[in-house]
Amino acid sequence: MTEHETPPAGDGSDIAETPTHSGFVALIGPTNAGKSTLLNHLVGAKVSIVSHKVQTTRAIVRGIAIHNRTQIVFMDTPGIFKPRRRLDRAMVTSAWGGAKDADLILLMIDSERGLRGDGDAILEGLQTVQQPKILVLNKIDQVKREDLLKLAAAANEKIKFDRTFMISATTGSGCGDLMDYLAETLPVGPWFYPEDQISDLPMRQLAAEITREKLFLRLHQELPYASHVETEKWEERKDGSVRIEQVIYVERDSQKKIALGHNGDAIKAISMASRKELSEMLEQPVHLFLFVKVRENWGDDPARFREMGLEFPKG
Ligand SMILES: Nc1nc2c(ncn2[C@@H]2O[C@H](COP(=O)(O)OP(=O)(O)OP(=O)(O)O)[C@@H](O)[C@H]2O)c(=O)[nH]1
Numbered sequence: 001m002t003e004h005e006t007p008p009a010g011d012g013s014d015i016a017e018t019p020t021h022s023g024f025v026a027l028i029g030p031t032n033a034g035k036s037t038l039l040n041h042l043v044g045a046k047v048s049i050v051s052h053k054v055q056t057t058r059a060i061v062r063g064i065a066i067h068n069r070t071q072i073v074f075m076d077t078p079g080i081f082k083p084r085r086r087l088d089r090a091m092v093t094s095a096w097g098g099a100k101d102a103d104l105i106l107l108m109i110d111s112e113r114g115l116r117g118d119g120d121a122i123l124e125g126l127q128t129v130q131q132p133k134i135l136v137l138n139k140i141d142q143v144k145r146e147d148l149l150k151l152a153a154a155a156n157e158k159i160k161f162d163r164t165f166m167i168s169a170t171t172g173s174g175c176g177d178l179m180d181y182l183a184e185t186l187p188v189g190p191w192f193y194p195e196d197q198i199s200d201l202p203m204r205q206l207a208a209e210i211t212r213e214k215l216f217l218r219l220h221q222e223l224p225y226a227s228h229v230e231t232e233k234w235e236e237r238k239d240g241s242v243r244i245e246q247v248i249y250v251e252r253d254s255q256k257k258i259a260l261g262h263n264g265d266a267i268k269a270i271s272m273a274s275r276k277e278l279s280e281m282l283e284q285p286v287h288l289f290l291f292v293k294v295r296e297n298w299g300d301d302p303a304r305f306r307e308m309g310l311e312f313p314k315g
């Protein structure tokens with residue numbers, strides 16, 4: 001552990017005496033609790049996609065923030081729920097895997113929803129997890145204070161949390177205290193990433209995620225869950241623009257029709273929204289080409305799981 005006592009190389013200024021701190025914080029919780037919203041808020045940029053629908057995040061996304069002298073690597077995980085499909089199982093396994101790799105576990109609960117649904121089962125699952133745990137009650141803009149206190153007491157009865165925070169990931173209320181606590185609590189050690197890095201997601205993958213977010217926002221019922229987006233081509237052009245080609249995989253021809261929409265309306269709207277966000281993010285003009293392909297068994301294809309950064313569950 002000696003390397004944990006040296007400040008990072010090149011840090012020979014007057015503050016070199018103050019040791020740096022660093023560590024991994026896993027954001028876990030039921031789906032739709034607001035984990036990705038919090039990650040983006042704390043990192044100060046969009047690194048993980050957000051939607052009002054459940055099961056938006058599919059694999060672990062790391063977002064990196066610096067607070068005082070501490071580099072905090074947040075691991076946004078897929079929400080934990082009762083899995084049905086192979087993809088569901090891979091998502092839930094990845095979430096618990098994220099918890100195992102962390103220095104500290106942040107359990108996020110939607111205060112409006114409380115422990116109903118998957119909350120109770122997650123608290124039970126956490127009992128065998130060794131790392132220090134904190135409870136974060138989110139969406140406090142939606143509930144009464146007395147209900148929050150009751151919820152905090154009920155959760156703390158089941159698990160020994162080191163601290164409980166009450167926040168709103170959308171307004172930022174309570175997030176400063178949370179960051180102060182994390183910065184103080186994570187161990188002394190060198191930073192894991194360069195100072196200006198905010199995510200470990202390759203740009204091609206983030207671009208595919210941005211399109212998937214637009215698809216989640218625009219399409220309904222089973223379609224978002226039956227689809228998957230990959231970036232196939234990324235071509236920087238001499239004029240400073242970039243040409244990006246992406247494929248939206250769906251499972252059936254009927255879904256392809258819905259994804260395209262009447263006269264191509266749906267795909268046009270998805271493409272426009274995604275292109276707008278991508279060009280803002282990349283700070284360059286983007287030519288985005290979306291293709292919808294039917295691939296009946298993409299949900300059982302190991303290559304698709306690899307592309308998403310998920311282990312392929314056998315059987
Ligand atoms: N009112 C309110 N809404 C919030 C807050 N935080 C998040 N939301 C909303 O909750 C919904 C779900 O947010 P996400 O960040 O996608 O939730 P998640 O936990 O990452 O969900 P999964 O990836 O599906 O597990 C979105 O519509 C957010 O805008 C909050 O503090 N207050």
Ligand SMILES: [Mg+2]
Nearest residue numbers: 035036056057
């Ligand atoms: Mg999420």
